[in-house]
Amino acid sequence: MKFKNIFLFTIVLFAVGLLIACNPVKNSSNKATSILKAGTAIIADSRSIPNKNKYDEPIYFKASGTEPFWGLEITAENFRFTSVGQGFETFNAPHTEPIWAMDTNVKKYRSMPDLGEMKIQITQMPCTDDMSGKENKYQVTVELKRGIDKDFKTFKGCGNYVTDYRLHDIWMLEEINGQSINVPQYGKERPRIEINAEQNTFLGSTGSHDINEKIFFERGLLRFIDIAVPQNLSIAEKDFIKNIQSVTSYKLEDNRMVLFNPSDELLKFRKTD
Template structure:
């Protein structure tokens, strides 16, 4: 009898250990999947918009356009991302998308837009006409949105090359030019090679501009290349990041190459 009880206790302990191990394993797997999904979303979603009455949310990514809402029949709809058509006389993009259940026309215009409930100001107005394939009429809704500036830009970058040539401290004054980019706030600050500089960022998918650049008014030596640096910065339209290097370019070619230092 004692031997039977001992065997029963051992079996029960083994079962409990296995159950706990399975739970911990499942929890780890769930956390890992959640982290992976969040990381994936951060890497792919580049535009977000919301609207009210009824509430809706739009996310545009490299592969998918995700629309969620309180609209009956369109609570959660996923479309494949397509290349938008562009207006000739305004910053207006239009996406025509469809899947097996519905279709939508999404228009994104660069114009100041105020959320009807929160009062928050966004730089883009978004209009959507969405229709189930079984319906005859489309639902028309409006809201506001913004592009999500590439988080990889958020860093301190020190200049290495200017207009195709390697730069040296002797080309400037005491130290090399640098920029510190604050991606969430779409602004930057730094040192131009002689004066302190700051300004704002204009970011859209595949587009980056450094705008409203201002600087202190310190007199600079004639051989200082700060003017060339600032002009190149103002001429930037695109960028790439690879091997801790930020390359700024325009249709004419590479303008500036920076090295990440923080």
């Protein structure tokens, strides 16, 4: 009888010990699964934002190159560089304002994070991607130096500005030079423009004639270019075209797009669905 009691007591102790040993593993596993799911959700949300990176910052310039493969994203806050090159897999630096080279369309940036230095040169010159054959508008050179390096590592490639996706819509003219428009002066309908931010094109109407041309976009700059002026325009339509050709910048607020030249507000449009 004593032997039987001792045997049963031993079995109970073994079972209790087994339960205690297993519980932390189970809790740790659940915690790891919870963290994984939360991290996955964050990544999925950030990738769904147009023209934004995983840091939820609007990107206004992208560049890439080969030998080795590398990529650059520029936001209003940061320069973010990635590559497959050893030691330069990631290299981030705070955004700085560019220095314009004299008499050329060349922008130069220099940023010095805590452990290194980054120099970027963006030149407005046609550039063909070595891998895809895609034509780009800018040649890009990135020079990086880590704190332990004596010399810069140079990366060369191509890039383009990323047109503000908020411009991508149909806009109806409301005001010109600060005055509400008189629709009958424009012919059949209210003047409008429809901007395609991905293709950097726009189409629309002066009121009685169609227009269909291109836009040029850089950070803080918007131009409507290569506009073929239709024949037999009314005075109001000619004034509309003249103002469109003079635009250099824009502001978006309250479903309105306001277009400016360096000194004046020229045109105000209302977004329409």
